[in-house]
Amino acid sequence: MSFSPSIYGSLTRKLFKVWNERAELPNKQLVRSLPYVFHDMDVYPSRSQIHEMIHCANHCSHRLNADYLTFGEFCVYASELKSSADYDDNNISHLQPLSKCDIPEHRKVTLSQQKESSKCLETKFEVFLGGSCNPTTWRVDTAIPILKSLGITYYNPQVSSWRPELIELEWNAKQNADVLLFVIDNQTRGIVAMIESAFICGSQRNLILVFNETPGAGTFIEGEPITESEYKDIKQGQSYLQDIVERHGIPIFDQLPVALACVHRILREGIRPQDLSREDNAMPVRNGHLPLGDKLIRLREVFDSLDNDNTGEISLSDLRLAFRIITGRELSNNNLRQIAVGKLDDEPMDCVDDDNNEFKTVNLDDLCINFEEFCCIVTEFKAQINENYKFSQQLARKLVYLVEPIQRLFDWVSKSFRGSIKPSSSSQQIPYDNQYRDIYLGGSCHTSTWREDIAIPLLKKNGLTYFSSQFNSWSGQRIIPIEAATIERSRVLLFYINNTSRGLSSMILAGHYVALGCNVVLCIEDLKDGCIIDGEKLTTAAIKDYNRGRAYLSDMTTRVGLPVFNDIKEAVECCVKKCISNNNNNNTTNFSYQ
Secondary structure (H helix, E strand, O other), X not given: OOOOOOOOOHHHHHHHHHHHHHOOEOOEEEOOOHHHHHHHOOOOOOHHHHHHHHHHHHHHHOOOOOOEEOHHHHHHHHHHHHHHHHHOOOOHHHOOOOOEOOOOHHHHHHXXXXXXXXXXXXXXXXXXXXXXXXXXXXXXXXXXXHHHHHOOOEEOOOOOOOOOOHHHHHHHHHHHOOEEEEEEOOOOOOXXXXXXXXXXXXXXXXXXXXXXXXXXXXXXXXXXXOOHHHHHHHHHHHHHHHHHHHHOOOOEEOOHHHHHHHHHHHHHHOOOHHHOOHHHOOOOOOOOOOXXXXXXXXXXXXXXXXXXXXXXXXXXXXXXXXXXXXXXOOOOHHHHHHHHHHHOOOOHHHOEOOOOOOEOOOOHHHOEEEHHHHHHHHHHHHHHHHXXXXXXXXXXXXXXXXXXXXXXXXXXXXXXXXXXXXXXXXXXXXXXXXXXEEEEEEEOOOOOOHHHHHHHXXXXXXXXXXXXXXXXXXXXXXXXXXHHHHHOOEEEEEEEEOOOOOOHHHHHHHHHHHHOOEOEEEEEOOOOOOOEEOOEEOOHHXXXXXHHHHHHHHHHHHHOOOXXXXXXXXXXXXXXXXXXXXXXXXXXXXXXXX
């Protein structure tokens, strides 16, 4: 490669080596290569994180629909992922939204009844075969023969003649199964299957998900070609589900036999889907919840604030200030010498005095760096700070180990003379700042004006803050971590699935947060016969599919004791009551159901 960036230390050298082995163009890593570059570093971002990286890089560099990262941008993202991998290692305990509720007594009773009901099932199946049904034949053609050969028991919900009493049987089979295998096929819309998969994922069950994505507009589903408008909705719903699942560290499969082999290993070894690796032919995900784009945006904001003349460069003296703004730490003279050496093409002796403390012939204002170099510099020296911090933490733990026996002796003596003093317990408080909101307004957008006409006036009247997905500039075809983090900083989540939209993505998102135990309020309206969406009249089969999804989401939500309305004003008023009630109780983390 002809491109040779400024390398300032051991980390940027390592990153450039990994980068250079796969880069197809000078200073450009194409999006198709990015997952494999990260995998070479033993870090595993999700699809939505890759999407967020590209989106935010384009935003910061004023590129239009570019499909690549530069080396400096890559450095920022790679260091964040690597640092998180070293500390977290795919721990999903972070998934604790602000809206997560304590389980109230009436819901405990409901869940207890469900568990008792599931115990009544005489036969326990190891695998539940969920997902697309008629006219698909993936169960009888592939899944069942392989499971039989492996001696694995299964429950097949697909029957030639469905009857209502099968609902309870299927529910119990799902509650008792060790692994829930769901296949989203491209022969059906898969509305219920996607909502159910999102719910199961939020319930932290062993989910194995296989995707055969819808090819495009014109694809025949149940004998009907889907339009461009519906294809976009289905595609977005599929992407939302993928992002939700990967956010929990669960790999997604595109080959059913590979997924079945992983099911076998999960059952045989008692591992989780999150433990699957590339050796299992799985595409692992680690720390898929981590927002990355905001890190690059922050660097760009600081850089631009010091580039007063809009030259695209800042001086080394400005760099020192920028680094302090970002990290709270100072770049030393030795750090600046390293940077100057890189800028002066290996002429270090002209830059420093005999004592190696100050620059001799170079003024810091005479040397400038661009944003690409700025990203590399911040990555390198921020990593050095983190390494020093890790060392100090390890040293502190060793000191604690040495001091603890003396402390225990002191505590014993103190107890003998003064009696024991027990510290008072207090619930963990989440600090409130302008990033937190009372209510998240999710659900139908576009032609609907329910937010402006009903919700926002009521919230403002009661002095409540809100976040609206309609006004989120990051909204798109995926749930990127920045947006998910915003949702999870809201205390009450309102989802309105109205009768002027298909509502698939909103139903998937709502089902997931219901399962997570969040304080969700739903308002659901059925589609009417002959309804028109995006200027297109929906077919009878399509209306039936989307209404079935609405019915499933409503049933699933009421089963766990959460409110479902069919009037949006009543739903907003319910949200207001929840917020006011909790404000009066001075409780910032837990909510009671109304």
